[in-house]
Amino acid sequence: MGMLQLNDVSKAYRRKQVLKGITAGFPVGLTLLVGPSGAGKSTLLRLLASAEAPDRGEIIWDGRPLPGARKALRRSLGYAPQAVELPDDLSARSFAMHIAALKGLELAAADAQFGAIAAAIGLQDDLNTRIGAYSGGMRRRLIFAQALLGAPRLLALDEPTAELDRETAHKVGAQVIARARTAVVIMTTHLADELAPQAVQVLRVDRGMVVPA
């Protein structure tokens, strides 16, 4: 049993069954979710991040089931969804401060931490640039960077390396591996082959079910 545990979790949208009775444990370390598009990976990440509730089954964080443990999970969470409409009129730094405040973090320390994260993934020269001027890859890194703010014990990352060139994707990958030493990191990525040796497990999501890859 991992820090995060799913027991017989199902989820449907209207009549389409997206996840079917998933049982899986997620220990500290990197878990890669792989599988074809539309298999249910992003839905699974949303459930793990408590963005949505399952129709059936239970999610357990640190030994306690949700929704009772939702507050504790959210205090420990860093979440990078696949698609977010970023505020074009804000600078990356202001955006990060908005997120830091919502995470309940001390603002000056979060500002300094954001600078360090940005430098590690090649965004340091554009911290005061308006997000409207960001490219697709820069936006993707910004979404990733905000997830790392604070000291999350659970990171749910949906394709953080999409739209990135190989070199930058490796920088992001290095950050993920570093975090996975102390946190539960669950990630979908097209770089699965390269990150698999660093992962504690690779799970294949296919037609709403999870099987070891």
Next chain:
Amino acid sequence: MSYAVARSSFTTNLARYAQSWGLWVLLLIAPVAARFMVARDDGFGMQVAISGHLPVMTPATLGITLGVLVSTLLMPAGFLYLRSNVTRRQPWQIEEVTGASRVAIALGRFAADVAILFAVLAVLNLAGWFLSWLVGSGPLDLWAITLALWVVAAPSLMGLAAIRALVDAREATRGGLGETLFFIVWLTIIAVPAALSMLPSSYAANMIDMLGFVRPLAGPGPMKMGAFSIGFTHVLPGRVPLDVMAGVQAAGYLASRLSWAVLAVALAALAGRLYRPHRAFRATRQPGRITRLMAARAPVTVDLAAPPAPFAANGFANLIKAEFRLIGEGRPFLLLAGVAATIGAVADYRQFGSPAALLLLVFGLSAHGARSETLRALTRVHALSPTMRRVAFVIAGTGWALLMALPGAATHLSLRPLMLALAAGGGAAVIAIVLAAISRAAFAPRLVLLMLWYGYFSTGA
């Protein structure tokens, strides 16, 4: 090919409207507002009054009353809807690199917008038939209601769809400037034609009245200034007859309404001609002196070894601080806040200081309210819930209003500026966040707050 493009644009947008829950709200607003627009004998509600009296509610008068409702209340609601509904996101990244005619695309979308607005008008028409049975005088004449309503409202709504197409055509007016322009145009087309009632009916005189309700109320001949009024005004007992059809059949009136309908189509086509592509990424150019001066912050020195940020001792107070900063994001806001505070200190606070501060807040609150609500997919999983964020937003918004009122309170040695700021700033912040949460865009809060601001400003003078 252009016909096929226009037809495709029309059917695609119309199909998207079918997914819009806001359409149901709009369909509900019209008949509910109609009930309050048709005044009772005791004068309850918003009314059209002729020489201080309510008109006899014949079917034609009822139709024109509903037409006035469209011109006054439904126009801004319709604009808000057209700007913020499901069709506001267009696949422009793909469309703009095709060879398809922009005029055809614009006309197709315009036609879909008009179809939706006409559906609202049809619902209002049905409500009018029901109201005629309920409160009308004389024999039930469904045709008279329909004619009086559509002849006034249909060209107006086509004009509304054309304005939407025009402000969406250019990058500069796709945001807040577009709403501000609409607000000014709307006030102008309501206020200017009132002068028309003093002129005898002619095609040229009636063309001044885009909304088309003045002539049916004023009749074919010249009328004294202030002979009719619209709004929550005091009315004298007894009703007076109003010959709406005389105004409708007056020289040049029907021709002017037809001309406005044709003009609306022409304006939509013009919007296609004027269309300029969206800017996906704003070019990074060497910033000038003013840009540097207005830049939010100085270049950052990064501490590569910065440790993870700890939790704040008081997360909610921390959140209020962050919301306060983000509402007042950027040096232009700070500069203008200083100007508004100075106006409040040196001039009458209610008349000048408070409206100046509130106008600035309209833009700050609607911008930050919308940006935080559009991030909901991300922020709903954070330690501090969306509800707490909204409460913090209202406190921070009220804080800005109070801060700008402080110099006024100090120089006038009065608590009144602070009380006004508390009420107006708090109210504006609540409206901004509620509308931003519903629409997930800045359009709705900005336009509604601008309208309320105008009312606040006018009553202070």
